Amino acid sequence: MSSFGKPPPLSREVAGSNSLAWVKLFQKPGAVGGGGGLGKSYQPGSMLSLALTKGLLNEPGQNSCFLNSAVQVLWQLDIFRRSLRQLPGHFCLGDACIFCALKSIFSQFQQSQERALPSDSLRHALAETFKDEQRFQLGHMDDAAECFENILERIHLHIVSDTATEACTSKSCITHQKFAMILYEQFVCRSCGASSDPLPFTELVHYVSTTALCQQVDRVLGQNDRIRSDMFGELLQAANTIGDLRNCPSNCGQSIKIRRVLMNRPEIVTIGFVWDAEQSDLTEDVVRSLGPHLNLSGLFNRVTDENAKRSELHLVGMICFSSKHYSAFAYHSKSSKWIFFDDATVKEVIPGHQFSRSSHIK
Numbered sequence: 001m002s003s004f005g006k007p008p009p010l011s012r013e014v015a016g017s018n019s020l021a022w023v024k025l026f027q028k029p030g031a032v033g034g035g036g037g038l039g040k041s042y043q044p045g046s047m048l049s050l051a052l053t054k055g056l057l058n059e060p061g062q063n064s065c066f067l068n069s070a071v072q073v074l075w076q077l078d079i080f081r082r083s084l085r086q087l088p089g090h091f092c093l094g095d096a097c098i099f100c101a102l103k104s105i106f107s108q109f110q111q112s113q114e115r116a117l118p119s120d121s122l123r124h125a126l127a128e129t130f131k132d133e134q135r136f137q138l139g140h141m142d143d144a145a146e147c148f149e150n151i152l153e154r155i156h157l158h159i160v161s162d163t164a165t166e167a168c169t170s171k172s173c174i175t176h177q178k179f180a181m182i183l184y185e186q187f188v189c190r191s192c193g194a195s196s197d198p199l200p201f202t203e204l205v206h207y208v209s210t211t212a213l214c215q216q217v218d219r220v221l222g223q224n225d226r227i228r229s230d231m232f233g234e235l236l237q238a239a240n241t242i243g244d245l246r247n248c249p250s251n252c253g254q255s256i257k258i259r260r261v262l263m264n265r266p267e268i269v270t271i272g273f274v275w276d277a278e279q280s281d282l283t284e285d286v287v288r289s290l291g292p293h294l295n296l297s298g299l300f301n302r303v304t305d306e307n308a309k310r311s312e313l314h315l316v317g318m319i320c321f322s323s324k325h326y327s328a329f330a331y332h333s334k335s336s337k338w339i340f341f342d343d344a345t346v347k348e349v350i351p352g353h354q355f356s357r358s359s360h361i362k
Contacts (some may be wrong), residue, residue: 233298
């Protein structure tokens, strides 16, 4: 999973999903470059803030790495962390209150002197919330991208309990004010001009097939072109529509591609990479295709918001999956450094280390 921002997952039948987060920052983060290194563990007294670089415990049998990775990315998203802190109240659900549990962990990140903290309260709240669906249950491994997305959905329900996720326009709902991409899909025939009715929907995570992404990279390179630094959004858009052809609405005989139009300016965009198989030989190809910058005008066929058209978002967080284990990378804005989180282990990213071939970006 990857998140993007400006300077400044749902039950899914997928073998593996990867995500990135792009968010709005006030200082342009440093680029990831050709892979990050995992040297230099955090030590008290270093330039890194202890409050912002704590690990999360994952005792044997807990299988909480998926949750810990999602929480670390959310905590390091400055916009989200500050917005959550400012909320005056919520609809509490007691033992099943994900909002309370997340705020408790965030409070411990700020105030505790411990190097690693338990995430048990949030793990129990998730298990209680989704017990009828048998998801996120204690001791069982689950999907980090889906965990990330469901935490955001539950926060919406704790803030605006009587509003459906798709229809939320509340100014206090940080899930929709910060993360939501408000879209509509439509088919327009270039031959006869016929069009389908627009289908509006909202996304918190934009999922893309890794196989389709790599095919688009091969297509560009096969045309003796090069992958430009500003091309990542275009590659994602092309991958998201590859093979998605429909018959013309007026049945003129043409096959047409779907068009996706973005109608707002999200401050955080999260990309979820869907792997066609748990064991994939595309990992290095996917990593090489990743861009540290994302233009919304490239990601969608059309962007209607003028500010969104000019927005360039920067990579600030990634959740990765390797050997049935989740870990996370996050951009630490105060030190302008990338940090690696592997449960209780916290390390500064040192340039030069190559990604493992078996790693998946979640």
